[in-house]
Amino acid sequence: MSKKTRPTPGGSSPRATSPRSAARRARIHPVVIYPFVQPRDFTDVEALFDLVGRLDGDRARYARPITVMDKKTCRAPACARALAKFRAQVVERHSDVLDAWCVDTCQMWYAGLGLAHERGRPGDVYWLIPGDFNYGSAVGREVLDRLHDLPEIVLELKQDLCIGEIATDHRNSKQLIDTYGTFALLYNWFPVEAREIREYTERPRSEFFAVEHRFLDRCLLQRWYPYEQTVVMLLQAVFNQRKISRFFVGDITDLPEGGESLTSAMQQVERTERVLKNVWRDRHQGRKDWIQAYRSLETQSDRVRRTALMILENLLH
Amino acid sequence: MSWSDYRKPLRAINFICHAPQAKSVSLVGDFNQWNPSSHPMKQMPDRSWLLTVELKHGHHRYAFLVDNVLTLDPKAQGVTRTDKGERVSLVPVS
Numbered sequence: 001m002s003k004k005t006r007p008t009p010g011g012s013s014p015r016a017t018s019p020r021s022a023a024r025r026a027r028i029h030p031v032v033i034y035p036f037v038q039p040r041d042f043t044d045v046e047a048l049f050d051l052v053g054r055l056d057g058d059r060a061r062y063a064r065p066i067t068v069m070d071k072k073t074c075r076a077p078a079c080a081r082a083l084a085k086f087r088a089q090v091v092e093r094h095s096d097v098l099d100a101w102c103v104d105t106c107q108m109w110y111a112g113l114g115l116a117h118e119r120g121r122p123g124d125v126y127w128l129i130p131g132d133f134n135y136g137s138a139v140g141r142e143v144l145d146r147l148h149d150l151p152e153i154v155l156e157l158k159q160d161l162c163i164g165e166i167a168t169d170h171r172n173s174k175q176l177i178d179t180y181g182t183f184a185l186l187y188n189w190f191p192v193e194a195r196e197i198r199e200y201t202e203r204p205r206s207e208f209f210a211v212e213h214r215f216l217d218r219c220l221l222q223r224w225y226p227y228e229q230t231v232v233m234l235l236q237a238v239f240n241q242r243k244i245s246r247f248f249v250g251d252i253t254d255l256p257e258g259g260e261s262l263t264s265a266m267q268q269v270e271r272t273e274r275v276l277k278n279v280w281r282d283r284h285q286g287r288k289d290w291i292q293a294y295r296s297l298e299t300q301s302d303r304v305r306r307t308a309l310m311i312l313e314n315l316l317h
Numbered sequence: 318m319s320w321s322d323y324r325k326p327l328r329a330i331n332f333i334c335h336a337p338q339a340k341s342v343s344l345v346g347d348f349n350q351w352n353p354s355s356h357p358m359k360q361m362p363d364r365s366w367l368l369t370v371e372l373k374h375g376h377h378r379y380a381f382l383v384d385n386v387l388t389l390d391p392k393a394q395g396v397t398r399t400d401k402g403e404r405v406s407l408v409p410v411s
Contacts, residue, residue, distance in 0.1 A: 149409050156375055158400075159397060245396065245407065247394060248395060
């Protein structure tokens, strides 16, 4: 389908409404995950915080944005002075900074979404914005202009979860990992749910998403697995017959720091397997014969993972 | 007031369905209460089906009824569910 319109710029403000109607309206809570490794060039984060600043200026629609920063990022000597200046002049101006010692990005998600959820109420929507993408490029700016659609889709269409999908070609490392690793493992451990997830997205590990208050509440209060939260949320959504949407947010690539080496790809496949094992055990350990079923799936999973790693070695090495 | 009411101006959106063998194609969506007869599409010389519809700002759910079969738009910008749980396509209008 072609259309004559262009996506709405993220910063365009809606028409002013009366205070009474604004008071009743659900709000969108932006949660920014600051890059773990501070790039020497601030172009990408400057572009990101241009958007955050616009969101912060639209209090009728958006709650005060939250930026989660790992304390290790702030202490890295490479660009500590420049980061401190950027943080004081830009990040803190446009958002509340949540400093935390985090073992990984998933903990940053948990901390940020948890704090936003404490500030929210039923009907609100929480919008995760990953920081480590090339937003400073022309294509990245286009993506920034589309991201606002994710929480708006949840609000307008009363969805529980909206996943942002990035266009990639079939040789893209993330696409390869998802095709040969993530989905292969999902089909092993959760075949029915995997089929449903794939009806929505080819990127079940996307870091772009928006989630509704009650569904986030459920996700936060359950065990928070240390890896691949989007996969877990998609599974929870399917388990509980929640409404999932998928929206195309454009073409974008990771920053160089986020590029996939073979080692990184192997880690991603291995941790996807670990989290799926955990989720499966949590769902089935109440059954009498769960251990036999688990061992059978584990044997298959081992073969799936080995095959995935062999393919990725051939394709990425 | 719903979120889609903030900006009222209507925008013309082209819906194109590639179904050269179909006998009839219509457009259904939230904007016509999923009425199969209110938005018939017109077959073009290249045998694809076209309809231009003016929609207000917001996100709209829609699908094509190709010979009365509900069909997703493979080129849609998104996929979502209706209140009845059916998978349908999604178009943003700004």
